[in-house]
Amino acid sequence: MVKCDQCQDCERTCPSAAITVHVEEKTFEWEPFKCIYCHACVRACMHRAIEPKANVSSPGYKVGKKAFKA
Ligand code: SF4
Ligand code: SF4
Secondary structure, three states: OOOOOOOHHHHOOOOOOOOOOOOOOOOEEEEOOOOOOOOHHHHHHOOOOOOEEEOOOOOEEEEOOHHHOO
16 A cells, blocks of 8 residues: 655655645645656655656656545
């Protein structure tokens, strides 16, 4: 099961500050206009909770939804 524990490794790793993890709210914010699509966040996530979207013509990232459910 994909599971995010709000460790914030992705946020710390992102070179363009495109990710904000709201720990208390258990939400994940990704800003596509800041993202340079380096995939550093994907590699940094020990839980494999971040996956690049398959459709590169509309790039974006998704985080395992179950991970952010209370
Ligand atoms: S998506 Fe991965 S790296 Fe980012 S906060 Fe969740 S577990 Fe940590
Ligand atoms: S792919 Fe985007 S969100 Fe992920 S680390 Fe790189 S710039 Fe940041």
